[in-house]
Amino acid sequence: MTQEKRHVIVVGGGAAGMAAAIAAARSGCRVSLYEKNEKLGKKLFITGKGRCNITNACDTEDLFRAVVSNAKFLYSSFYGFTNQDMMALLEDAGLRLKTERGNRVFPASDKSSDVISTLERILKKEGVSIHLNSRVEGLWVEEGICRGILLEGRGTERYHGAGAESGTMDSGQSRYAGCRREAADSVIVATGGLSYPSTGSTGDGYRWAEELGHKITDLSPALVPFEAAEALEVKALQGLSLKNVEAAVYAGGKELYREFGEMLFTHFGVSGPILLSASSYGAKAIKKQPLRLVIDLKPALTAEQLDERILRDFGEAVNKQFKNALNHLYPAKMIPVIIARSGIHPDKKVNEITKEERRRLAEVTKGLEFTLTALRSFKEAIITQGGISVKQINPSTMESKQTAGLYFAGEVLDLDAVTGGYNLQIAWSTGWCAGTGTASRE
Numbered sequence: 523m524t525q526e527k528r529h530v531i532v533v534g535g536g537a538a539g540m541a542a543a544i545a546a547a548r549s550g551c552r553v554s555l556y557e558k559n560e561k562l563g564k565k566l567f568i569t570g571k572g573r574c575n576i577t578n579a580c581d582t583e584d585l586f587r588a589v590v591s592n593a594k595f596l597y598s599s600f601y602g603f604t605n606q607d608m609m610a611l612l613e614d615a616g617l618r619l620k621t622e623r624g625n626r627v628f629p630a631s632d633k634s635s636d637v638i639s640t641l642e643r644i645l646k647k648e649g650v651s652i653h654l655n656s657r658v659e660g661l662w663v664e665e666g667i668c669r670g671i672l673l674e675g676r677g678t679e680r681y682h683g684a685g686a687e688s689g690t691m692d693s694g695q696s697r698y699a700g701c702r703r704e705a706a707d708s709v710i711v712a713t714g715g716l717s718y719p720s721t722g723s724t725g726d727g728y729r730w731a732e733e734l735g736h737k738i739t740d741l742s743p744a745l746v747p748f749e750a751a752e753a754l755e756v757k758a759l760q761g762l763s764l765k766n767v768e769a770a771v772y773a774g775g776k777e778l779y780r781e782f783g784e785m786l787f788t789h790f791g792v793s794g795p796i797l798l799s800a801s802s803y804g805a806k807a808i809k810k811q812p813l814r815l816v817i818d819l820k821p822a823l824t825a826e827q828l829d830e831r832i833l834r835d836f837g838e839a840v841n842k843q844f845k846n847a848l849n850h851l852y853p854a855k856m857i858p859v860i861i862a863r864s865g866i867h868p869d870k871k872v873n874e875i876t877k878e879e880r881r882r883l884a885e886v887t888k889g890l891e892f893t894l895t896a897l898r899s900f901k902e903a904i905i906t907q908g909g910i911s912v913k914q915i916n917p918s919t920m921e922s923k924q925t926a927g928l929y930f931a932g933e934v935l936d937l938d939a940v941t942g943g944y945n946l947q948i949a950w951s952t953g954w955c956a957g958t959g960t961a962s963r964e
């Protein structure tokens with residue numbers, strides 16, 4: 523007699539949910555995937571500016587270095603399903619990939635939709651039953667065991683609330699009264715975080731986990747631009763992109779972050795790759811106090827080398843006014859800001875500028891300061907920092923230590939990384955780990 527297949531329900535058809543569904547199906551489970559949107563991978567579609575930076579082709583050890591929160595927790599999942607495994611999964615299904623600067627992996631077509639359709643093809647091939655337009659209302663938990671999910675709508679089997687058995691509040695459970703139950707041997711929650719809620723990630727997983735007694739760590743937008751106090755200056759600099767600069771962010775005297783690369787001024791503050799990454803390291807601190815951003819516009823030069831360079835430029839413009847002698851040193855939009863910060867009169871003749879004034883000019887150039895007052899909102903954030911505490915999750919299977927049969931994967935967990943394909947790799951690896959974890963459950 524053939525044994526009936528174990529039934530796994532995956533909630534959320536994003537990156538983590540799709541990886542989990544494929545892994546569970548390949549491990550021999552019958553898999554049902556529930557997605558509230560009309561299609562799978564709505565967030566995946568907008569990743570990498572529509573090109574989808576699928577992963578980073580670095581050494582596995584370097585993956586850990588890119589993780590901002592709880593890197594150690596990812597040990598089993600990163601090694602269990604590596605960046606190379608993800609690339610192989612897609613390539614074996616016919617998707618051509620390419621690796622760009624910084625080991626960033628993209629589909630050769632530059633179309634995120636090709637990543638989604640490849641994953642859909644694999645899901646179909648593995649026999650996963652996909653339920654679109656199917657919002658999951660809650661989890662069906664009894665006696666500390668997850669029995670399935672709760673769906674909107676009428677059904678013969680009504681849910682009346684598990685109440686104290688699952689350790690949840692009665693008031694919380696009453697919301698689920700009348701929901702239809704769908705049974706499963708295991709449930710994987712991959713509902714994402716709070717960022718870009720228009721793509722479907724509205725924090726449902728956090729609510730369910732909390733109701734079941736999981737701790738949710740402080741949630742904050744991350745990989746998100748900063749607002750700056752110097753409103754007039756940043757407005758004047760709006761649209762200016764600076765390449766090859768070094769930015770450092772401080773909370774009081776403590777350096778939180780330092781990186782070399784590209785940044786951008788916006789109408790409200792600062793953004794661009796190095797500032798987005800900085801937000802992941804400053805997200806907690808900025809809730810307590812404004813942060814100090816220090817930009818070195820000439821990081822390749824020492825203060826002395828910069829002075830020599832300034833002297834050389836001034837030597838070629840001896841009879842010019844200060845304001846007209848700076849265009850080799852700074853982008854045009856930056857010149858009024860530099861002049862104002864240097865305290866040197868703009869009309870002063872270059873040959874009248876003192877050594878002390880030159881020193882101040884060099885100081886401003888290597889230490890252009892702004893006050894960062896806040897992060898922009900979840901609507902503009904690439905990811906959510908914080909989530910379900912990983913202390914209550916088994917890192918080898920992604921199963922909850924609170925509720926048997928309940929698994930979590932992806933951004934819903936307290937895991938995040940810098941830009942470069944690492945956040946998707948977290949989703950793929952934890953999704954895969956949960957999918958295989960359900961199959962290995964006793």
Ligand SMILES: Cc1cc2nc3c(=O)[nH]c(=O)nc-3n(C[C@H](O)[C@H](O)[C@H](O)COP(=O)(O)OP(=O)(O)OC[C@H]3O[C@@H](n4cnc5c(N)ncnc54)[C@H](O)[C@@H]3O)c2cc1C
Pocket residue numbers: 533534535536537538539556557558559562563564565566568569570571574575576577656657658659712713714715717718721722723724725726727903904905931932933934942943944945946947949
């Ligand atoms: C603009 C932008 C660009 C990005 N670019 C990159 C990039 O290039 N590379 C990279 O590595 N990372 C990138 N990221 C981050 C990356 O997209 C996320 O880390 C990743 O999508 C998280 O995957 P997830 O499956 O956990 O969550 P999501 O992708 O958010 O998927 C969650 C899914 O669950 C569904 N859902 C939620 N609640 C329910 C419910 N109650 N019932 C049923 N379904 C539900 C949602 O509709 C959604 O489809 C980017 C993010 C943004 C916003």
